[in-house]
Amino acid sequence: MTKQDLLKTTLKNRKQRMTAQRELILRVFMESNGKLLSADDVFMEIRKKRNHRTSKMTVKRSIDLLVELGMLKEINFENDIPKYEYLKNRQIKENAVFVCESCHSAEAFEISAKDLEQLLHNHISDIEVKEVSIKITGYCAKCKKELSDSTEEINEENVK
Ligand SMILES: [Zn+2]
Numbered sequence: 001m002t003k004q005d006l007l008k009t010t011l012k013n014r015k016q017r018m019t020a021q022r023e024l025i026l027r028v029f030m031e032s033n034g035k036l037l038s039a040d041d042v043f044m045e046i047r048k049k050r051n052h053r054t055s056k057m058t059v060k061r062s063i064d065l066l067v068e069l070g071m072l073k074e075i076n077f078e079n080d081i082p083k084y085e086y087l088k089n090r091q092i093k094e095n096a097v098f099v100c101e102s103c104h105s106a107e108a109f110e111i112s113a114k115d116l117e118q119l120l121h122n123h124i125s126d127i128e129v130k131e132v133s134i135k136i137t138g139y140c141a142k143c144k145k146e147l148s149d150s151t152e153e154i155n156e157e158n159v160k
Pocket of ligand 1: 100101102103104105139140141142143144
């Protein structure tokens, strides 16, 4: 049974019609390569790239249902809009997220409790890490390159 089939069956059991909308949302997440997406990101992806008519409310409602079904996980970081992660095999491994300050893309990855314990050991001794939740902000590779390219251009202008 594929994930799509599983979702369909679950939805059927709940007497809810499987709409093209929900399949589309799920596909957006499947193709995001582990990136965390906000409801707005999903909406924009469907609207712009796939030229599919929808509303933000419908997208939000469908995402909420997918969270309920365990297909997506809602990730909340302080002072940030909720983002969603597609749960491969329904396992939650990623506990750290990198958010680019420039393009606002986000990427989830895993930091083990053991690794963090070792890192922190110089600052906090005798700790036992149980749960890790880290938000790292900065510039992604693409934006970092764009920034350094524009700095170089300014420098070149100064030389002339
Ligand atoms: Zn970026």
